[in-house]
Structure formats: C-alpha cells, structure tokens
Amino acid sequence: MAEKPCQCSDCQRFYEEHDRLIREFPTFKQQKELNWASIQSFRTLCSQVTNELQRQLSENEFNEDLSSEEKHISDTEISETLDELECVNAYLYSIEALMERIFDTKISNHIESKFKKIANELSPDPLNIDRLVLNRLFHQTPDFPDKKNIN
C-alpha cells in the first residue's frame, strides 16, 4: 500500500496552496513570472529589513535615548538576525541567478495548452462538482488517516 501523505495542518495548508498556485497559474509563462515575482518580493523585503536593522544598530551605538518601541529588540538579537538575513539574501540571490536561466526558456502556445490541460487535471477547481463528489468519497474511505486515529 502506498504511504499516505502527511495530513497535519501545516501540510494540508501546503497542499492547498500548492494546488491553488497550479490552478491560478496554469502555464509555463505564468509559473515563471509568479516565481520570479515571489523571489524578488522576498529579496526586497529581506533587504529592506536588513537596512533598517543596520540603521537601528548603528543608531544604538551613538544614541542612548531610544523610543520604547525600538528598545525591545536587543543589539544581540539584531546582530544575530543580520547574520542570518545575510545568508538568506545570498541564497535568494543564487536562486535568482538560476531563475534567469529558466527565463531564457521559451515554449510554444501548443505546449502551453498542454500545461493548462495537465494543470486542470492536477488541480481542478475545488468548488467544481466533480471535485466535491471526489472529496466526499475520499473522506468516506475507511482508511483515511483521521478515521484511523478515532478508532
């Protein structure tokens, strides 16, 4: 028997998000753009927070008179976070370089149709009637992990 995928709430959220991204971005071009935008927004946010933390750290060195809002993050916490964010930014930069290679790949409209067709099979609209019936059947299956836990 094939092993069932984990059904914890984090994994379920992941499956839902995974399926939603296939459903809403069903072509090669859309996936490329989605992932590019996602990496860029992650990088933008991380580097802005990094700049802000660096500014705060250098201000702390010269200024004892801080607002209570800024005081609740200690210099140690800021320094440690800066080290971690530097690594994250380096990794994101590497992913971006790899994504540029993916961006060089162009595919024809015929193949894009194939992408759409398969996306629709992998991740049909969850409110589609066929999908609702299928889900109901799935939840009635006796070996569904949730039911196994109850018995």
Ligand SMILES: [Zn+2]
């Ligand atoms: Zn899990």
